Amino acid sequence: MSTPDAGLALHPFRALRPTVDASRLGQLLCPPYDVIDDAERTALLEADPDNAVALILPSDEGEAEGRDRYQVAAHQLQAARQRGLYATDADPALYVYELTDGRATTRGLIGAVELRDPADNVILPHENTMAGPVADRLALMIATESNLEPIYLVYDGGGAASDAVAQVRPEDAIAQTTTPDGITHRLWALTDPEHLAVIGADLRGRRALIADGHHRYATYRELQELWDTERGPGPWDRGLALLVDSSSYGPQVHAIHRVVVGIGLPALLDRTDGWCATIEVADPEAGLQLAGQTSGFAAVLADAQRTVLLADNHAKLAEASVEAGGVPALAELDVTVLHRTLVGTVWAIPDDVDHVGYAHSVTEALAEAARTGGTAVLLRPTPVAAVAAVAAAGGRMPRKSTLFTPKPASGLVMRLFADEAGPAGH
Structure with a gap:
């Protein structure tokens, strides 16, 4: 070269x-x-x-x-x-x-x-x-x-x-x-x-x-x-x-949401039991608003009938997301906790696009969840400073983590x- x-x-x-x-x-x-x-x-x-x-x-x-x-x-x-x-x-x-x-x-x-x-x-x-x-x-x-x-x-x-x-x-x-x-x-x-x-x-x-x-x-x-x-x-x-x-x-940085294909909300909640707090909320908008006021990991699970906030109140998910020798700032991000711990360990789902899809809006995520018989996983945006800190430390966020506009x-x-x-x- x-x-x-x-x-x-x-x-x-x-x-x-x-x-x-x-x-x-x-x-x-x-x-x-x-x-x-x-x-x-x-x-x-x-x-x-x-x-x-x-x-x-x-x-x-x-x-x-x-x-x-x-x-x-x-x-x-x-x-x-x-x-x-x-x-x-x-x-x-x-x-x-x-x-x-x-x-x-x-x-x-x-x-x-x-x-x-x-x-x-x-x-x-x-x-x-x-x-x-x-x-x-x-x-x-x-x-x-x-x-x-x-x-x-x-x-x-x-x-x-x-x-x-x-x-x-x-x-x-x-x-x-x-x-x-x-x-x-x-x-x-x-x-x-x-x-x-x-x-x-x-x-x-x-x-x-x-x-x-x-x-x-x-x-x-x-x-x-x-x-x-x-x-x-x-x-x-x-x-x-x-x-x-x-x-x-x-x-501006926006979240890219996930869709768990073929697994409904009740089944995901059953698998999540014991790992973190689950809070029923009125709708996805209310869930994301509450997530924005929550410290530590938070994500919203939704389908056409229910919306539930997951909150890692005791940092059990976050602790399971830490990798030896890894970038500490990376393990603190919602999208990292989701992929490292929830998807692979708690939900036991293959972490690939056939099982965990992507959506650039809440509407798209809900529509895709309905089409596939799955569940929308709605995330908070990652702050620009956190993205920069991970990159400067040599870390890599999971694919499709951020939407810059x-x-x-x-x-x-x-x-x-x-x-x-x-x-x-x-």
Whole structure:
């Protein structure tokens, strides 16, 4: 592999961007691939067949013609470029990207981040990953030879990079649109070499936390290892990333809930007996509100008929979650106690996606529990400081532990490896 810079390095690149006007641009953007279900994918493509979801979640319709869905995405991307839907910017840039919903604003820098081993303590993951999503994203990156959507990094800011983000002027924006969800997106390009050098120097002594995109970052590193061996150093030694100063534009962290498939609430409560307190509550909202006032581990179990709060009043679950030589802060998190102790020991359920699913909202969790004859497990969000503490100590939270919002839109800025000349874009 190539030798990376000493610290955090976010490099300018020539972005591939839509050439359409503001009204259509909003119809071309979509959320990241891992929060889009089949119904939303269909709705996005019905609104505009060129929506970026066709690239990041390609169809398998081309298999009848001998192309897998990743080749379909590569073909669609090439065809869209040929007909002028996308064009590559003339000059390398770091891009200031802003999202606002009218109440809160997030703004950061999009660039090509130098990939680092977690042991370097520069880019810090905080969640475990699963092999399936990494294999899926790797096949897509190989077929398209590109990064189609950015990962989301946060860091403690202040300094030249933060100043650059704060000082852009509205009239200088190179793209602006509002998506159907009501979020306004704006983009600026920073191209002055001296300005970019100052930003680079500011970031070099810093480190960043992966807020969103653990599987894509793991994919970046797998592709780097594969192609550095086959081809030598190249643009794959970097990956598309949005870097946000959490001290100025800190994201919100939400819980990702669980669904125990095929086991109803009464059966789970029977298995939980003797481990912790169980408190009947009126509904999931009341349960989560009470959980927020509870010290130690707390989680809400719910189905269509009942809602029960689990409270680890005597720390029996938490004590069983401590691993010898492990990160102490990790054992204190609700999601760790759930997976280490409740799922595997107390409930005796295999800890895989077939038995313990994921839901990004209470409504989704309850609906999936009803569909599968199971139970929704509703969690409190993990505080950002706790996530950062676990990552800094080298710990890994269970997969799908945190939901950072707002998420950067896919389709606004893409990165083609062919658009970066020379090894690693130099």
